[in-house]
Amino acid sequence: MAHAAKVLLNVPDIKKDFPILHRKMRDKPLTYLDSTATSQKPQQVIDAVVDFYSRYNANVHRAIYELGEEATRAYEGARERIAEFIGAKDPMEIAFTKSTTESLNLVAYGYGLKGKRLQEGDEILGTVLEHHSNHVPWHFVRDLKGVSLKYVDVDDEGHLRMEQYDDLITKRTKIVTVAHVSNVLGTISDVKEIAKRAHEVGAVCVVDAAQSVPHMPVDVRALDCDFFAFSGHKMLGPTGIGILYGKKEMLEITEPLLGGGEMISEVHLGSAKWNDVPYKFEGGTPNIAGVIGLGAAVDYLAKLGMPAVRQHEMELTAYALKELAAVEGLRTYGPKSVAERGGVVSFTMEKAHPHDIASILDVEGVCIRSGHHCAQPLMDRYDLAATARASFYVYNDVEDVDRLVAALQKVNEVFG
Amino acid sequence: MPDLRELYQEVILDHTKNPRNFRALADATAKAVGNNPLCGDRVTVYLKMEGDRIVDASFEGQGCAISKSSASLMTEAVKGHTRAEAEALYDKFHEMITGEPEGSVDSKALGKLAVFQGVSEFPLRVKCASLAWHTLRSALESKEGVVTLE
Numbered sequence: 001m002a003h004a005a006k007v008l009l010n011v012p013d014i015k016k017d018f019p020i021l022h023r024k025m026r027d028k029p030l031t032y033l034d035s036t037a038t039s040q041k042p043q044q045v046i047d048a049v050v051d052f053y054s055r056y057n058a059n060v061h062r063a064i065y066e067l068g069e070e071a072t073r074a075y076e077g078a079r080e081r082i083a084e085f086i087g088a089k090d091p092m093e094i095a096f097t098k099s100t101t102e103s104l105n106l107v108a109y110g111y112g113l114k115g116k117r118l119q120e121g122d123e124i125l126g127t128v129l130e131h132h133s134n135h136v137p138w139h140f141v142r143d144l145k146g147v148s149l150k151y152v153d154v155d156d157e158g159h160l161r162m163e164q165y166d167d168l169i170t171k172r173t174k175i176v177t178v179a180h181v182s183n184v185l186g187t188i189s190d191v192k193e194i195a196k197r198a199h200e201v202g203a204v205c206v207v208d209a210a211q212s213v214p215h216m217p218v219d220v221r222a223l224d225c226d227f228f229a230f231s232g233h234k235m236l237g238p239t240g241i242g243i244l245y246g247k248k249e250m251l252e253i254t255e256p257l258l259g260g261g262e263m264i265s266e267v268h269l270g271s272a273k274w275n276d277v278p279y280k281f282e283g284g285t286p287n288i289a290g291v292i293g294l295g296a297a298v299d300y301l302a303k304l305g306m307p308a309v310r311q312h313e314m315e316l317t318a319y320a321l322k323e324l325a326a327v328e329g330l331r332t333y334g335p336k337s338v339a340e341r342g343g344v345v346s347f348t349m350e351k352a353h354p355h356d357i358a359s360i361l362d363v364e365g366v367c368i369r370s371g372h373h374c375a376q377p378l379m380d381r382y383d384l385a386a387t388a389r390a391s392f393y394v395y396n397d398v399e400d401v402d403r404l405v406a407a408l409q410k411v412n413e414v415f416g
Numbered sequence: 417m418p419d420l421r422e423l424y425q426e427v428i429l430d431h432t433k434n435p436r437n438f439r440a441l442a443d444a445t446a447k448a449v450g451n452n453p454l455c456g457d458r459v460t461v462y463l464k465m466e467g468d469r470i471v472d473a474s475f476e477g478q479g480c481a482i483s484k485s486s487a488s489l490m491t492e493a494v495k496g497h498t499r500a501e502a503e504a505l506y507d508k509f510h511e512m513i514t515g516e517p518e519g520s521v522d523s524k525a526l527g528k529l530a531v532f533q534g535v536s537e538f539p540l541r542v543k544c545a546s547l548a549w550h551t552l553r554s555a556l557e558s559k560e561g562v563v564t565l566e
Contacts, residue, residue, distance in 0.1 A: 353480035355455045356424075359538060363420050371455050385456035385478055414424050415432075415481070 008312045009304060011397040017042040017300075018395050028365030031403045036183050036211060036344050036391035037369055038233045041297075045236055048296035049289045060288055061262060061279070075288055078295025085298045086228070087219035088245055095244045095251065095278035096286055100210040101133040103229030103244035106257045106281060107206050108137035111227070112175060113144055114255035120146035124175045125168055125203075127152040127160055127189075128381050129182045132374040134208040138177070147174070154381060158185035158334040158341075165197050173203045180212035184373045184389065185334035186317070186341035188212070195225045204250065210234055214393070215313055215342050217306040226250045232290060236394075237297035241290030244281065251277040258283035301394075309394055313343035316392045320345055320401045327408045333387065343392035346373075349408070351415035354388040360414060364407035422517075422534030423541070424481065431485035436492055437474040444474075446558050450551030452543055457483045461491075461551040468498045475548060482532075482541050487548035489528055499556050505529075506549045512536065513545050 015021050018040050023030055032040060058068040060075045076091070083091040097103045112118055124138050128151050142149050152164045160178070169176065176198035178189050195205035204226040212218055214235035220228050227250060232241035246254065256263050256274060263283035265273045274280040301309065318338045324330055329350030335341040349357060354370035361368055369389045372379045379385065390404055441447075441462035450459045457479035464472035473491040477484075494502040508525050513535040523530045535545045 353484075355457075355480035355541075355544060356482070359423065359541060360420060362538075376456075379456070385458070410420075414420060415429065 008308045008315070009394055011312075011395065014042075014304075014395050017044065019043060019046070021395060025365035025367070026363055029403075031364075031366040031400050033390040033392065033396065033400060033404060034367045034369050035214075035234070035393035035396075036389065038239065039214065039236050039393055040395065041236055041238070041293075042300055044300050045238065045293045045296045049238060049293040052289050052292045057288075059285055071288060074292050074295070075286070078291045078298070081295050081298050081302075082243060083245075085302060086213060086245060087221050089221060090248060092277055093245055093248050093251065095246070095281040096291055097242040097244055097281070098240050098287065099133075099242040100208060100229045100231040101242070102257075103227075103242045104133055104206070104208060105137045106244055107227045107229070107246075107254065108141050109257050110254040110281075111204070111250070112138070112141040115253070117253075118145050118147050118174050121172060122147045122174045123150055123170060123172045124148075124177070125150045125152065125165075125173050125198075126177050127154070127179070129154050129158070129160070129185065129187060129375065129378045130177070130179050131183050131208060131210070132376070133210075134177055134179060135377065138175075151377075152178075154185075154187070154378070157336060158182065158187045160187070160189055162190065162193065165194065169197055169201055169203070171201055173198070173201050175206060176203050177206040177208070179208040179210075180218075181209075181215070181342040181344075182334070182375075182378070183211050183344065184346050184375045184378055184387065186211075186344040186346075187335055188216075188340055188342060191223045191225055195223060199224070211342055211344070214301075216310040220245055232294040232297065235294075235297055236300055237294035238287075238290045241287050241294050243294075244278075248277065251281075254281075256280045256283060260284045262286070304394060312394065313392050314338045316396060316398070316401065317341065317343045317345065319398055320390065320392070320404070323401055323405045324408075327405060328412055330408065333382065344389060345391070346387040346389045348384065348387050349411060349415075352411050354386040356415070357388045357408070357411050360411045361404070361407045364403070364410060366404055366407045368404070419534070419537075423538055425531045425534065427489075427528060427531045428481060428485040431488040432481040435475075435484055435488040437488065437495075438476065439474050440476055441472060441474045443472075446555045448551045448555035450477075450547045450554070452479075452483070452547050454543065455480065457544065457547055459483065459487050459548050459551055461487070461548060461555050463552075463555050465499075468500075470494050470497055470499070470502060473552075479547070480544050482535065482544035483547050486532065486545045489531075490548050490552060493527065493529055494552065502552065502556065506553065509549060510546060513542050514539075 056070040058071040060072040079094050080091045083094045153161050198205040206227040207225045209230040213230040228245040233239040260283035263280045265275045333346045358370035371386050444462035445465045446463040459477035462474045475487040517537045
């Protein structure tokens with residue numbers, strides 16, 4: 001790379017922190033290019049989880065004894081650091097779930113379905129580039145509430161057609177929802193503008209941030225969105241931990257999805273009062289180890305610096321787009337400018353189906369995703385059955401891209 | 417270590433590039449659609465039956481090299497055979513692609529289909545190789561519907 005002198009992240013050092021990157025895959029070095037599906041975990045996160053189970057495992061918010069107090073401090077400490085990481089005003093605006101999917105379902109149920117905020121004939125406005133997890137929960141709301149669903153389209157390069165918001169947002173619009181970063185095209189949405197447009201008609205803005213929080217600096221207060229959902233496992237944290245940020249006043253009027261212990265302040269036969277926000281959303285023993293591991297992941301990312309993470313991925317994506325363009329018969333999708341996209345590159349090849357590409361790359365130790373990426377409506381929009389997708393993170397460098405490209409040359413050899 | 421040449425044998429590549437019987441069958445007496453939601457593969461199998469015998473077979477659809485070549489070779493293999501013979505062939509085929517990579521293959525019964533033995537080293541691709549066969553079975557049962565491989 002021409003600008004190799006400007007080291008943003010010390011990738012060789014970062015790679016040392018990730019034990020899995022030192023294993024062999026089919027006798028080749030492991031080249032992991034599927035962080036959009038799930039990220040790998042640094043030793044620091046693994047240690048935090050092991051440390052919890054080894055030294056201070058106890059249930060949170062219940063135990064009178066010191067061990068339980070230690071566990072609670074670590075759990076709540078992680079909540080504080082996660083709040084700070086995304087610019088939330090108050091840690092009480094952070095609720096833990098099991099996934100982005102659960103967070104979005106919680107909003108769909110607790111804000112959309114319960115209560116009378118949505119009436120028959122009201123509208124929910126989404127986009128065609130959403131992940132299935134930001135489509136299907138709204139289908140539920142439509143089916144039970146008699147509201148209608150509308151969608152903003154994308155242009156051929158993968159940008160949201162922002163001018164469509166002029167017509168599609170109406171007085172009946174109650175919820176406007178959008179993916180911050182597309183998991184297929186990498187498109188970065190102008191969430192701030194979309195939230196502003198939603199608020200003009202009194203609607204709330206719900207953001208699927210699963211692909212943004214791990215990869216770029218975010219400030220939920222600057223974006224001014226009402227709900228913001230993301231996952232731990234895509235940002236170096238453990239699986240099974242999701243986050244729902246909501247403005248305090250929004251969480252107050254959102255009903256819980258799970259009834260049970262922890263989420264109540266008092267229970268009588270046949271009635272109960274909810275606990276305070278966010279605890280009313282955390283029924284049952286939470287994923288304590290997951291939260292503590294996520295806290296360690298946030299510390300790791302904060303130390304690298306999210307502006308540097310973003311810059312690193314932009315440079316790697318620019319390099320990848322340039323190198324991929326030289327592979328015969330290969331076509332990439334999504335915005336051409338790396339300033340307008342995240343570190344995810346979907347592509348197809350003239351001679352090989354994405355599944356065959358992924359199998360051949362697998363034999364070369366290169367892990368990429370192939371398929372519809374849980375975004376079938378977007379695939380339909382571009383009349384594609386499937387794409388191959390490579391995605392980058394803090395532990396990837398130009399050598400990984402070079403190995404990808406070399407393996408893609410093999411695909412052309414096989415299908416030549 | 418799995419070998420790419422085992423998976424993508426010449427016969428498979430040939431049938432991918434030049435699929436045989438790749439058309440709708442105007443006088444089909446049975447047809448079925450198969451889907452693999454994981455990868456978006458979709459195949460329609462057409463059969464012309466005379467009594468218990470498959471006198472013609474064809475397919476349409478889109479998919480990866482493995483699913484397309486498998487469908488192509490399947491239509492060649494089952495033509496002229498009875499329902500029971502086709503079922504028996506599928507059983508042998510399935511046994512091979514889910515069996516041991518070094519296991520013995522009844523190449524007399526399987527003929528050209530033996531080229532798919534390499535699939536057994538790539539368990540995630542078994543569904544690709546068997547999609548057309550599942551769809552064939554559904555067409556033989558005359559269930560005019562959609563088969564989905566989960």
